[in-house]
Amino acid sequence: MTATAATKQAATKTAAVTNPADKYTPFPPVKLTDRQWPSRVLDKAPIWCSVDLRDGNQALIEPMGPDRKRAMFDLLLRMGFQEIEVGFPAASQTDFDFCREIIDGGKIPDGVTIQVLTQAREELIRRTFEGIKGSKRAIVHLYNSTSELQRRVVFGMDRQGIIDIAVAGTKLIKQLADETPDTEIVLQYSPESFTGTELDFAVEICEAVMEIWQPTPERKIILNLPSTVEMSMPNVHADQIEWFCKTMKNRESAIISLHPHNDRGTGVAAAELGLLAGADRVEGTLFGNGERTGNVDVVTLALNMFTQGVDPGLSVNDIAEIVRVSEYCTQLPVHPRHPYAGELVFTAFSGSHQDAINKGLKALSKSNSGKWEVPYLPIDPQDLGRSYEAVIRINSQSGKGGIAYVLEKDYGLQIPRKLQIEFSKIVQRVADETGKELSPTDIYETFKAEYLDAESPLALIEHATEARGPNSGARVVNAVVTRDGKTQTIKGSGKGPIDAFVDALRQGCGVDLHVLDYREHAIGEGEDAQACSYFEVKTSDGRTLFGVGMDADIVTASLRALVSAANRAAR
Numbered sequence: 001m002t003a004t005a006a007t008k009q010a011a012t013k014t015a016a017v018t019n020p021a022d023k024y025t026p027f028p029p030v031k032l033t034d035r036q037w038p039s040r041v042l043d044k045a046p047i048w049c050s051v052d053l054r055d056g057n058q059a060l061i062e063p064m065g066p067d068r069k070r071a072m073f074d075l076l077l078r079m080g081f082q083e084i085e086v087g088f089p090a091a092s093q094t095d096f097d098f099c100r101e102i103i104d105g106g107k108i109p110d111g112v113t114i115q116v117l118t119q120a121r122e123e124l125i126r127r128t129f130e131g132i133k134g135s136k137r138a139i140v141h142l143y144n145s146t147s148e149l150q151r152r153v154v155f156g157m158d159r160q161g162i163i164d165i166a167v168a169g170t171k172l173i174k175q176l177a178d179e180t181p182d183t184e185i186v187l188q189y190s191p192e193s194f195t196g197t198e199l200d201f202a203v204e205i206c207e208a209v210m211e212i213w214q215p216t217p218e219r220k221i222i223l224n225l226p227s228t229v230e231m232s233m234p235n236v237h238a239d240q241i242e243w244f245c246k247t248m249k250n251r252e253s254a255i256i257s258l259h260p261h262n263d264r265g266t267g268v269a270a271a272e273l274g275l276l277a278g279a280d281r282v283e284g285t286l287f288g289n290g291e292r293t294g295n296v297d298v299v300t301l302a303l304n305m306f307t308q309g310v311d312p313g314l315s316v317n318d319i320a321e322i323v324r325v326s327e328y329c330t331q332l333p334v335h336p337r338h339p340y341a342g343e344l345v346f347t348a349f350s351g352s353h354q355d356a357i358n359k360g361l362k363a364l365s366k367s368n369s370g371k372w373e374v375p376y377l378p379i380d381p382q383d384l385g386r387s388y389e390a391v392i393r394i395n396s397q398s399g400k401g402g403i404a405y406v407l408e409k410d411y412g413l414q415i416p417r418k419l420q421i422e423f424s425k426i427v428q429r430v431a432d433e434t435g436k437e438l439s440p441t442d443i444y445e446t447f448k449a450e451y452l453d454a455e456s457p458l459a460l461i462e463h464a465t466e467a468r469g470p471n472s473g474a475r476v477v478n479a480v481v482t483r484d485g486k487t488q489t490i491k492g493s494g495k496g497p498i499d500a501f502v503d504a505l506r507q508g509c510g511v512d513l514h515v516l517d518y519r520e521h522a523i524g525e526g527e528d529a530q531a532c533s534y535f536e537v538k539t540s541d542g543r544t545l546f547g548v549g550m551d552a553d554i555v556t557a558s559l560r561a562l563v564s565a566a567n568r569a570a571r
């Protein structure tokens with residue numbers, strides 16, 4: 001049958017199924033009694049191994065060239081990875097050359113072990129050893145596929161045939177390791193497609209490999225149990241790992257490693273539960289690059305631990321740098337909502353979130369507990385080298401709290417609560433009209449236009465205050481204002497300059513304002529300090545509204561605020 005005919009036949013078969021979901025077989029539960037993992041707590045970091053330069057690289061549209069490989073390797077070293085799978089040297093010249101470059105160039109620091117992948121084929125294993133010649137220590141990672149499906153459709157072999165491949169590969173690696181005494185060879189064996197492999201067979205093949213390699217507690221083998229394809233819920237994965245750890249012989253001579261992929265979107269959860277289930281090590285990539293939906297994201301895993309108070313043993317405190325290098329190397333973007341790393345993860349647009357964050361940050365600044373407690377922010381952005389700057393951003397979903405936060409943080413304006421309510425409606429209107437996010441500058445300009453630049457119909461030109469008479473305590477204000485462009489002098493008296501100016505406005509301009517509330521604060525310090533005054537007033541027709549004024553002189557700021565209120569009342 002031709003490929004086209006086969007495709008058509010498959011399509012016809014599919015169409016005949018009434019419920020499309022019937023095509024799929026549910027993953028069988030693991031028969032595990034007395035499971036322990038649900039009651040355990042993750043309280044220490046695993047051994048980390050980065051597979052960015054191999055599994056991540058093999059999945060790229062454009063695999064990394066030497067410069068990108070080097071940039072990734074250097075980043076992984078800076079982050080503190082002590083085990084790095086640097087490639088599949090027998091598969092590509094670039095990978096081979098990269099091994100040679102870092103070994104011959106002395107680029108592998110003490111304490112760091114490189115890992116190389118190979119299939120269980122003689123010529124590939126021999127070439128792999130040429131690739132790692134001269135390194136102090138190397139993990140040779142041997143794999144062959146063991147799942148029932150792959151045995152049947154890819155290899156056409158029974159269980160014994162598959163065991164023979166693994167055993168032959170191990171024997172050759174043992175022989176070549178003996179012939180390379182200057183390099184400490186660690187064997188890692190992966191029953192690839194472990195998640196689709198019957199558990200008893202996975203144990204059987206791993207034990208067959210161990211039988212050849214003869215690991216000891218001092219010279220452990222790494223058994224890597226990959227979720228080559230993530231096929232089940234993470235609790236089932238954990239059951240598989242716990243079952244494997246409990247059943248295998250000589251557990252103390254093996255490091256059990258996880259290699260989750262993310263087909264169901266639960267790679268991180270699978271890794272975490274797999275660690276609870278007894279695994280010691282995790283292989284993954286930065287931000288989860290890798291085949292299909294990717295490998296498990298080690299950055300997220302590490303930061304998940306960090307936020308539980310566990311030292312992850314990886315430096316993830318300059319997340320922007322990790323994103324930058326990773327995007328350069330993979331030529332793939334990190335999603336804006338990617339956990340911890342995405343551009344938008346420390347940003348709140350919605351009003352109630354902004355309000356709670358704002359209050360949380362204020363409460364935190366007064367607390368001595370040393371504990372991070374801010375609603376909606378599970379981690380302190382500063383721990384990732386990020387700042388609060390982007391925490392609150394304004395669009396049509398934003399509320400008064402966020403707007404007040406931006407004005408205070410960027411412009412030092414501490415606007416009273418009722419003014420926040422008034423101004424947020426104005427911002428809302430602008431945001432709705434534009435349909436766009438408003439930058440802090442946009443918000444300030446809107447505030448300025450609405451309150452500070454409100455100089456029409458009235459504008460204050462100058463003023464002078466004096467005592468009304470000896471011992472009276474009352475003040476007289478003489479002010480020059482323009483009204484509809486015409487200059488005039490107004491005069492009033494009262495208990496203080498504000499009261500007197502309100503009187504002057506009433507008498508000279510026919511503007512009747514009743515002051516309900518008054519606040520002022522300084523912006524900045526020293527000679528450059530400005531006073532900012534806020535007046536809540538009631539107009540003659542019963543409306544309440546605000547006026548705001550700013551000036552180096554406190555009295556002038558207050559009179560400007562009254563003019564601002566008068567002008568807004570006149571609109």
Ligand SMILES: CC(=O)SCCNC(=O)CCNC(=O)[C@H](O)C(C)(C)COP(=O)(O)OP(=O)(O)OC[C@H]1O[C@@H](n2cnc3c(N)ncnc32)[C@H](O)[C@@H]1OP(=O)(O)O
Pocket residue numbers: 055058088090091092118119120121143144145154155165192228291
């Ligand atoms: C889950 C994973 O990510 S595993 C890693 C996968 N990574 C890669 O494949 C990237 C690099 N790979 C390559 O460049 C190539 O596959 C190479 C160079 C390694 C090998 O290439 P080729 O020899 O041309 O063939 P190909 O990969 O198609 O090999 C398939 C053959 O190898 C056999 N084979 C596949 N995997 C293994 C294995 N782990 N051990 C032994 N034999 C294997 C297959 O049965 C098949 O045999 P057949 O030709 O007799 O049918």
Ligand SMILES: CC(C)C(=O)C(=O)O
Pocket residue numbers: 055117143190192193224226227228229259261
């Ligand atoms: C080689 C193995 C570990 C692998 O990459 C996988 O199974 O995904």
